[in-house]
Amino acid sequence: MTDSERRIPEATVARLPVYLRCLTELAEDRIPTISSERLADMAGVNAAKVRKDLSYLGSYGTRGVGYDVEFLLFQMSRELGLTQDWPVVIAGVGNLGQALANYGGFTDRGFPVGALVDVDPSKVGTSIAGVNVHHIDELPELVADKGIAIGVIATPAGAAQAAAERMVAAGITSILNFSPSVLSLDADVSVRKVDLAVELQILSFYRRRSDGAAAVGSSPLDA
Numbered sequence: 001m002t003d004s005e006r007r008i009p010e011a012t013v014a015r016l017p018v019y020l021r022c023l024t025e026l027a028e029d030r031i032p033t034i035s036s037e038r039l040a041d042m043a044g045v046n047a048a049k050v051r052k053d054l055s056y057l058g059s060y061g062t063r064g065v066g067y068d069v070e071f072l073l074f075q076m077s078r079e080l081g082l083t084q085d086w087p088v089v090i091a092g093v094g095n096l097g098q099a100l101a102n103y104g105g106f107t108d109r110g111f112p113v114g115a116l117v118d119v120d121p122s123k124v125g126t127s128i129a130g131v132n133v134h135h136i137d138e139l140p141e142l143v144a145d146k147g148i149a150i151g152v153i154a155t156p157a158g159a160a161q162a163a164a165e166r167m168v169a170a171g172i173t174s175i176l177n178f179s180p181s182v183l184s185l186d187a188d189v190s191v192r193k194v195d196l197a198v199e200l201q202i203l204s205f206y207r208r209r210s211d212g213a214a215a216v217g218s219s220p221l222d223a
Helices: 010-028 036-043 047-055 069-079 095-102 136-146 157-169 196-216
Strands: 088-091 113-118 131-135 150-153 174-177 190-193
Touching: 010 036, 010 047, 010 069, 036 047, 088 095, 088 136, 088 157, 095 113, 113 136, 131 136, 136 157, 150 157, 157 174
Parallel strands: 088 113, 088 150, 113 131, 150 174, 174 190
Antiparallel strands: none
């Protein structure tokens, strides 16, 4: 069965990086095998889900032994496209863009920052973490010269859509959006959104629920 015939559900794809992180930790500790139950515990899911997810990779483990950590790590890295580097361009070098550019974890995980672009004349020509800042007008040349595969939007909300359209016009079809805005792009463009405010609001919801439960369960003697 070819990759095009074997469709992996989006929910499974979303869990693969979590499994990958767990497997990397195991490999660093030189642990040779892992059971589905143990991997499920590390990843925060149930064992049946782990076995189903790994079956999409063609990996079924060995009864009584489990999964070979190194082989599973290779399979997962290959499926996620991590056997090669995918250079990234960051659009917008304000506080967030600069923080992302300075984060060494991208390069360590196969996503080196290949280019930085902005429209502010005071920022164009400067350098951040050894990467020069170019005007966004140069994006097509940068994509071609540096093999840029992924675009990161770190602009203010009002500039995000235009920046994304410039990326798509330059040939980028995978975009990570950090701006607090919803992008409207063609269906063949893959967009992932990271909204820190939304995540904080979700945490606020659970915190409120937790505080409410504590208040309901308290007694006058606790006051």
